[in-house]
Every structure is written in structure tokens, then in C-alpha cells.
Amino acid sequence: MEPQTPGRSKPTINDVAARAGVSKKTVSRVINGEAGLREAMRARVETAIVELGYAPNPQARALAFGRNFTLVLLHDNPNAQTVLNFQKGVLDAIGGSDLALVVRPVDRNSADLMSDINSFLARHRPLAALLLPPLSERDDLAALCRSLDVRCVRVGSALLDDPEHCVASNDCDAVRAVVAHVIAQGHRRIGFVRGPAGLRSAAERERGFVSAMAEHGLAVRASLCVEGTYRFESGIAAGRRLLDQPEPPTAVFASNDEMAAGVMHAALERGLRLPEQLSIAGFDDSPTARHVWPALTTVRWPIVEMGALAAQKAVAGILDIHPFAEETVTLPSAVVTRDSVTRPPAT
Amino acid sequence: MEPQTPGRSKPTINDVAARAGVSKKTVSRVINGEAGLREAMRARVETAIVELGYAPNPQARALAFGRNFTLVLLHDNPNAQTVLNFQKGVLDAIGGSDLALVVRPVDRNSADLMSDINSFLARHRPLAALLLPPLSERDDLAALCRSLDVRCVRVGSALLDDPEHCVASNDCDAVRAVVAHVIAQGHRRIGFVRGPAGLRSAAERERGFVSAMAEHGLAVRASLCVEGTYRFESGIAAGRRLLDQPEPPTAVFASNDEMAAGVMHAALERGLRLPEQLSIAGFDDSPTARHVWPALTTVRWPIVEMGALAAQKAVAGILDIHPFAEETVTLPSAVVTRDSVTRPPAT
DNA sequence: CTGAAAGCGCTTACAG
DNA sequence: CTGAAAGCGCTTACAG
Numbered sequence: 136m137e138p139q140t141p142g143r144s145k146p147t148i149n150d151v152a153a154r155a156g157v158s159k160k161t162v163s164r165v166i167n168g169e170a171g172l173r174e175a176m177r178a179r180v181e182t183a184i185v186e187l188g189y190a191p192n193p194q195a196r197a198l199a200f201g202r203n204f205t206l207v208l209l210h211d212n213p214n215a216q217t218v219l220n221f222q223k224g225v226l227d228a229i230g231g232s233d234l235a236l237v238v239r240p241v242d243r244n245s246a247d248l249m250s251d252i253n254s255f256l257a258r259h260r261p262l263a264a265l266l267l268p269p270l271s272e273r274d275d276l277a278a279l280c281r282s283l284d285v286r287c288v289r290v291g292s293a294l295l296d297d298p299e300h301c302v303a304s305n306d307c308d309a310v311r312a313v314v315a316h317v318i319a320q321g322h323r324r325i326g327f328v329r330g331p332a333g334l335r336s337a338a339e340r341e342r343g344f345v346s347a348m349a350e351h352g353l354a355v356r357a358s359l360c361v362e363g364t365y366r367f368e369s370g371i372a373a374g375r376r377l378l379d380q381p382e383p384p385t386a387v388f389a390s391n392d393e394m395a396a397g398v399m400h401a402a403l404e405r406g407l408r409l410p411e412q413l414s415i416a417g418f419d420d421s422p423t424a425r426h427v428w429p430a431l432t433t434v435r436w437p438i439v440e441m442g443a444l445a446a447q448k449a450v451a452g453i454l455d456i457h458p459f460a461e462e463t464v465t466l467p468s469a470v471v472t473r474d475s476v477t478r479p480p481a482t
Numbered sequence: 483m484e485p486q487t488p489g490r491s492k493p494t495i496n497d498v499a500a501r502a503g504v505s506k507k508t509v510s511r512v513i514n515g516e517a518g519l520r521e522a523m524r525a526r527v528e529t530a531i532v533e534l535g536y537a538p539n540p541q542a543r544a545l546a547f548g549r550n551f552t553l554v555l556l557h558d559n560p561n562a563q564t565v566l567n568f569q570k571g572v573l574d575a576i577g578g579s580d581l582a583l584v585v586r587p588v589d590r591n592s593a594d595l596m597s598d599i600n601s602f603l604a605r606h607r608p609l610a611a612l613l614l615p616p617l618s619e620r621d622d623l624a625a626l627c628r629s630l631d632v633r634c635v636r637v638g639s640a641l642l643d644d645p646e647h648c649v650a651s652n653d654c655d656a657v658r659a660v661v662a663h664v665i666a667q668g669h670r671r672i673g674f675v676r677g678p679a680g681l682r683s684a685a686e687r688e689r690g691f692v693s694a695m696a697e698h699g700l701a702v703r704a705s706l707c708v709e710g711t712y713r714f715e716s717g718i719a720a721g722r723r724l725l726d727q728p729e730p731p732t733a734v735f736a737s738n739d740e741m742a743a744g745v746m747h748a749a750l751e752r753g754l755r756l757p758e759q760l761s762i763a764g765f766d767d768s769p770t771a772r773h774v775w776p777a778l779t780t781v782r783w784p785i786v787e788m789g790a791l792a793a794q795k796a797v798a799g800i801l802d803i804h805p806f807a808e809e810t811v812t813l814p815s816a817v818v819t820r821d822s823v824t825r826p827p828a829t
Numbered sequence: 830c831t832g833a834a835a836g837c838g839c840t841t842a843c844a845g
Numbered sequence: 846c847t848g849a850a851a852g853c854g855c856t857t858a859c860a861g
Contacts, residue, residue: 145604147854158832163856171830193605194544195854198837203541205584215769219562226587235584235606237552240573257492258540259582367772396773403775422562423773425714426743428750494838505848510840518846542838545853 146187155183166191193233202260205235206449209252209276210267211243213365214393216421217438221267221290224442228456237261243270249279256283263288263449265442271295272335288445292336298464302445306336306418309434309468310343310388311350313416316432316470317386318351322414322479326359326377326384328370328394337365340390340418359384363394370397378405378413385479386414392421392433399427399475414476429474437466493534502530513538540580549607552582553796556599556623557614558590560712561740563768564785568614568637571789575803584608590617596626603630610635610796612789618642619682635792639683645811649792653683653765656781656815657690657735658697660763663779663817664733665698669761669826673706673724673731675717675741684712687737687765706731710741717744725752725760732826733761739768739780746774746822761823776821784813 148166152159157180164172165180183189197203206225212218225236239255241248256264256279263286270276271289277296280287289295292306317325327344330337348355361376363369370389374397377384389395395417402413409415410429417424420435444459444466451461495513499506504527511519512527530536544550553572559565572583586602588595603611603626610633617623618636624643627634636642639653664672674691677684695702708723710716717736721744724731736742742764749760756762757776764771764780771778791806791813798808 149854159855160832160857161830164831167856173830176831190601190605192545192854194541194548194550194607195837196856197541198539198545198839199854199856201541201837201856205582215566216562219566222585223587226585233605235586237582237584238569238573239582240570254537258537258580260541367769393769393773400775422714422740423770426740426770426774428747428775496838506839507841507848508846511847514840520846523847539838542853543840545855546838546840548840548853 145192146189148189148191150187151180151183151189154187155180190233197260202262204233205237205259205261206263206265206446207237207239207256207259207261208265208267209239209241209270211241211270212267214391214419214421217419217436218267220438221265221442221445224439224444225265225446226442227439228443228446228458229450229454232450232454232456234262234450234454241270243273249275252276253279253283256280256285261285262453265445265449266290268292268336269334286449288448290441290445292339294464295335298462299448299451301464302441302448303465304436304441304468305465306339306434306436306468307343307346309436309470310340310390310418311347312468313418313432313434313470314344314347314388315351316472317388317414317416317476318347318353320386320414320476320478322384322386323353324356324359324382324384324386325353326387327355327361328373328377328387328389328398329360329362330390331364332362334365337390344388363390363397365391365393367393367397370394371400372397374398374401378402378407384413386416386476388416390418392417392419392424392431395431395433395475396423396427399431410475410477412480414479416476420471424471424473427475432473432476433471435469435471437468440466492539493536495536495538497534498527498530498536501534502527537580544607549609551580552584552606552608553610553612553793554584554586554603554606554608555612555614556586556588556617558588558617559614561738561766561768564766564783565614567785568612568789568792571786571791572612572793573789574786575790575793575805576797576801579797579801579803581609581797581801588617590620596622599623600626600630603627603632608632609800612792612796613637615639615683616681633796635795637788637792639686641811642682645809646795646798648811649788649795650812651783651788651815652812653686653783653815654690654693656783656817657687657737657765658694660765660779660781660817661691661694661735662698663819664735664761664763664823665694665700667733667761667823667825669731669733670700671703671706671729671731671733672700673734674702674708675720675724675734675736675745676707676709677737678711679709681712684737691735710737710744712738712740714740714744717741718747719744721745721748725749725754731760733763733823735763737765739764739766739771739778742778742780742822743770743774757822757824759827761826763823767818771818771820774822779820779823780818782816782818784815787813 148159266289361373417433424431424433495506613636708720767782771780
């Protein structure tokens with residue numbers, strides 16, 4: 136069961152060099168895929184590596200390189216599914232390699248945020264930092280990474296940086312599409328639950344809502360737009376306010392699924408039948424979207440793919456993983472049609 | 483903004499030694515908190531450390547120690563909230579220290595599972611591996627860790643190992659409590675949706691269900707026990723089978739929240755009113771439990787606390803984080819009473 | 830195109 | 846109780 140013969144410890148670069156009859160510098164060149172080696176040399180070394188079952192010691196490389204072969208995920212995102220799906224994307228992409236993924240949740244309201252991240256990065260010295268929203272929106276953080284010579288890839292609902300440093304969805308377009316779908320069912324009075332002020336995703340989704348309404352010649356009534364926090368409870372509160380209007384909406388778009396579920400609660404506690412008396416759409420395609428009744432029409436956010444693309448950008452030029460074309464930045468979202476949106480009640 | 487004067491790079495152990503007028507070995511002793519140092523020495527070194535803003539280089543320590551100061555989380559758990567809450571617990575516990583958390587999802591059905599983990603652990607050399615269920619149930623994996631001299635802490639629904647290597651909930655008792663609550667409402671015909679065969683959590687929860695029924699003198703009818711996969715869809719299927727019985731249950735306990743949500747769907751698609759016509763209880767207290775209507779009565783699984791306790795055990799004797807008494811193994815669950823369980827319909 | 834030397838910043842093993 | 850030497854397994858910087 137144990138491949139490693141007791142007493143004979145793991146082979147080092149010296150063992151490979153000796154066996155191949157070359158210097159360890161040459162072995163190092165092969166390991167790091169450097170150019171300008173005679174093919175015969177390379178082959179000899181590779182044979183020795185295989186025969187010995189050699190694998191370079193990451194700790195030694197890290198010390199000599201002054202850099203760990205790790206990616207660190209910095210996040211302050213309350214949505215577990217989002218964070219985990221992103222991790223999955225990253226790990227799928229780096230799977231075969233010897234990279235490791237380090238996770239580092241932070242508190243964006245902490246006064247020490249920058250200095251904490253500074254010291255963590257300075258000590259740990261990863262290849263790159265991956266920033267999830269809303270952290271990804273902070274330019275000071277991206278600048279900090281650069282000043283520490285740590286690559287930085289920012290994930291967001293819109294273009295946050297140059298193509299090498301950014302992975303994006305197009306939330307504006309995605310919301311435009313789902314709201315267009317609602318409108319196509321015949322709705323005119325559509326309520327909107329906005330995300331928290333200051334978040335880029337909230338702004339993009341609002342732009343999408345406003346565009347969709349404008350494109351179809353519908354007015355955005357201020358009384359039918361309320362702000363939430365992206366949390367479930369705020370969705371309940373928003374739903375109540377919307378339904379308390381003298382002319383309540385016949386449909387509501389909430390800027391994420393949690394708040395959409397909250398709007399459902401507000402409707403159900405008033406005894407409304409769903410979706411007949413109120414259509415509701417959300418954003419994220421979280422597990423909750425399938426679990427609620429009626430199942431929620433929503434937008435699938437390509438977070439797994441964004442994780443894979445972020446990993447690819449993080450190691451570009453060092454490791455080659457290329458599921459995506461090099462210039463890819465924006466990944467497509469898709470409307471997921473389920474049961475929570477139907478025609479408005481006859482008036 | 484940059485504390486590090488350009489040109490003067492980070493202080494090393496040599497700088498500290500020089501400034502304190504001691505050998506670097508002495509500095510090393512202070513860093514590692516070794517005993518048997520004159521207090522005056524220690525104080526001198528500590529002053530120099532503070533004055534210089536010195537922090538040991540983790541890469542160098544890793545090489546010299548033959549060990550990284552990291553914890554690796556090995557998991558094959560489909561529940562994002564569970565995994566993320568566990569990560570949160572671990573990170574809360576190790577927060578201040580210079581430990582890093584590395585995540586490594588694996589595929590427990592892969593033929594290379596053991597060899598993949600073997601090579602990852604052998605190369606990465608973490609302080610410890612943290613195993614989440616269902617991976618934690620595999621004795622061969624725990625043995626592999628030990629053979630590689632990597633500590634291993636197993637998380638489970640029951641005692642899986644010695645107290646130093648195990649963190650547990652008591653799912654049997656927790657289910658007993660929630661089912662007792664259902665019975666206390668007056669239900670006699672209670673359906674049961676089991677978890678997948680082979681999983682310890684499924685077996686423990688079943689034991690709890692059976693005990694609760696027995697304690698209250700109720701029969702467990704085979705026709706009212708169906709097996710699910712812990713996934714939502716399997717809950718729908720289970721719910722349909724239960725409701726198709728000639729004498730359908732008046733209440734259902736599903737072994738997790740996802741399946742409970744599925745049972746709700748099965749009931750709603752038949753036009754049942756919830757909870758008046760069917761009471762439903764779940765397990766996990768996932769976000770979904772709050773989002774469904776009626777909100778789900780369930781069991782809160784102390785996964786955040788288990789993460790913190792697992793971290794504490796992983797570094798015991800190396801680092802001291804002690805929110806928990808040393809001998810703590812089992813952490814308490816709690817019944818969360820919401821709206822999905824009420825009295826049975828009058829007959 | 831390949832290699833011998835020095836070094837990365839720590840710790841272990843041994844003295845005294 | 847403290848230290849000088851050697852070493853962990855790689856890479857950088859320089860030769861040739």
C-alpha cells in the first residue's frame with residue numbers, strides 16, 4: 136500500500152541529476168520547461184524523472200523562487216453557493232497541476248482589511264489573488280496586490296479591469312433578457328427590488344431593468360422600486376412595501392434569488408396565489424430557486440466558468456490551462472425559465 | 483502606503499539575531515516558543531523582533547521543517563453551505579495565526595482517489611487534513627494520512643475515531659428530538675425519507691427516527707419509509723411515493739432539508755395545503771429551510787462550531803487556540819421550530 | 830547549450 | 846542555557 140520504501144526517502148533533484156548524468160541545473164531547466172535545451176538532454180532527464188518517480192519539492196521551490204505555487208481566493212461574499220461554485224471552477228481548471236487553492240475570507244468592513252491582506256500576501260506570496268465581488272470592486276485592493284507583485288484577477292458583474300486582470304458576466308444584459316421575458320408575458324406594472332447601494336452588481340442589474348422597461352416603452356415608477364440588501368429578510372420587507380402600493384405590481388424582478396424568495400413570502404402571507412396573482416423573477420439560479428414553490432424563473436450566473444477562467448488568467452504564461460480563448464473576459468449568463476412567471480391576472 | 487522601504491527588503495532571522503546580539507538559533511527558539519531560554523534573552527529577542535517588524539518566512543520554515551503551516555480541507559460534499567460554514571469555522575479559529583487553509587475537493591468515486599490524495603499530501607505536507615463527511619467515514623483515508631505523518635481530523639454524525647481525531651454531532655439524538663416534536667403535535671402516521679445507504683449520517687438519522695417512534699409506542703411502517711439521495715429531486719420522488727400510499731402519512735421527516743423541500747413540492751403539486759394537510763420536518767437548517775413556504779422546521783447542525791473544533795484539534799500542541807475544552811468531541815445540535823409542522827388534520 | 834558556486838531563510842543535530 | 850556548522854531542495858547569477 137505504501138509505495139515509498141522505508142529508509143529510502145523521496146528522490147531529490149540530485150538523484151535525478153546523478154541518474155541522468157547531468158547537473159542539477161539542467162534538471163531544474165527541464166522541470167521548469169525552459170527553452171534552449173538539447174532534445175537529447177531533455178529526454179535523458181525526463182526518463183530519469185519517470186524512473187525515479189521524482190516530483191519537485193514545492194517547499195524548496197517556494198523558498199528559492201520566493202513564491203508559493205498557490206492561488207489565494209479572497210472573498211467577502213455571503214452567498215455560499217457562489218463561493219463554492221467559484222472554488223469548483225478554479226479547482227477544475229488547476230486540477231492536474233500542483234497548484235493549491237488557499238481560501239481567505241475577509242471582512243470588508245474591518246478597519247484592518249488592507250493591512251491584513253497586505254501581511255497575508257507578503258508572507259504567503261502566492262502566484263495570484265482571485266477577488267470575488269464585492270471585494271473585487273475595490274481598486275485599492277487590486278493596487279495593493281500589484282504593489283506586492285502578486286497577480287490579481289477580479290471577478291465582477293461588469294468589466295472591472297484590463298482583460299488580463301478581469302473576468303466578468305454581463306448582468307445588465309442578463310437582467311434585460313429576463314425582464315423582457317416578464318414583459319413578454321404581458322406585464323406592464325413591474326416592481327423592482329434593487330441590490331444594496333454601492334455594489335456594482337446592484338447598479339448593473341438596475342441598468343438592465345431600466346433598459347428593458349425603456350425598450351418596451353414602459354415607465355419605471357419610483358413607487359415600484361425598492362432597495363434591498365441581497366438578503367432574504369430584505370426581500371420580505373421589499374415585497375410588503377410593493378404589495379402595499381395602491382396599484383401593486385403584477386410582477387416583480389428581484390436582484391437576486393434570496394430576495395425573490397422573500398417577495399414570495401410577502402405575497403403568500405397576504406394570501407396571494409403564485410404565480411397567478413403575482414409573477415416573480417430572480418437572479419443567481421441558486422439552489423433556493425429550485426426549492427421554492429413555484430420554482431423560480433431566474434438568471435444563471437456563470438460562476439463556475441468564471442472560476443475556471445480566473446484560474447487560467449491567474450497562471451497565464453506560467454502554466455498552460457486553456458479551456459478558454461486567451462482574450463475571453465465576459466462569460467454568458469442565461470435566463471432559466473421555470474414556473475414563477477406567468478401571464479398577469481386579467482383586469 | 484508601502485511600509486517597506488524600497489531597497490531595504492524584509493528583515494530575516496539574521497537581522498534579528500544581529501540586532502539582539504544573539505545567534506539565529508536563539509531567535510529560532512523564541513519564534514517557536516521553545517522552553518529553556520533565559521527570560522532576559524527572550525525579552526531581548528522579542529524587542530528586536532518588534533523593532534524590526536520581523537515575521538518568519540513561511541517558505542523557509544516549510545523547507546526546514548519539512549512541513550507546511552497549512553490545514554487542508556478534503557471534501558466530497560455536495561452541500562455548499564455545509565462546506566462553506568465549515569471553512570468559516572476553521573478560519574475563525576485559526577484567524578490570527580499564520581496558518582493557511584487549503585481546499586481540496588475530491589471525487590470519492592474516482593478510482594485514483596487514494597493515490598491522488600496520497601501524492602497531494604506527500605507533496606504539500608500540511609500540518610493536518612480535515613475530512614468532511616462522507617469522506618470522513620473512510621478508515622482507509624484516515625490510515626493514509628497517518629502513514630504520511632499528516633494529522634487527520636474526521637467530522638461526522640457520530641464518533642468516527644478517537645477524541646483527538648474526531649469531531650462529531652449526535653444526529654441520532656437530534657432526529658429523535660425533532661421527531662418527538664412532530665409526535666407531540668399529535669401525529670401518528672409519520673413518513674420517513676432516509677438518506678442514501680452506506681452513509682453514516684443516513685444510518686444515524688434513521689436510528690433517531692426509529693428510536694423516537696419506538697419511545698412513543700408508534701410503529702415504523704415499511705410502506706412509509708422510502709430512501710432518497712439527499713438531493714432535492716429524490717425528495718420529490720419520495721414525497722410522491724409516500725402520498726400515493728392508501729393511508730398516506732400526516733407528517734414526514736426527511737433526512738435533510740433538500741429532500742424535505744422536495745416532499746413539499748410533491749405535496750403542493752397534489753394541491754395539498756401546507757402545513758395543515760401535511761407536516762414536514764428536515765435536517766441541516768440550510769438557507770432553503772427559511773426560504774420555502776411554510777418555513778421549514780428542522781435541525782441546526784453545528785457545522786461552524788465543528789470547523790472551529792476541528793481546527794483546534796488539528797493544531798493541538800503546536801498552536802494554542804482553545805475555545806473548546808480539550809476533551810470536547812461532540813457538539814450539540816438544536817431543533818429549529820418554524821412553520822412546517824403543525825397538528826395533524828382532524829380525521 | 831550546460832554547469833559549479835552561492836544563496837533563499839529557516840531548522841536539526843551536535844557541541845560546549 | 847546558547848551557538849557554529851551543516852543541511853532542507855530548489856533557483857539565481859554568472860561562467861564558459
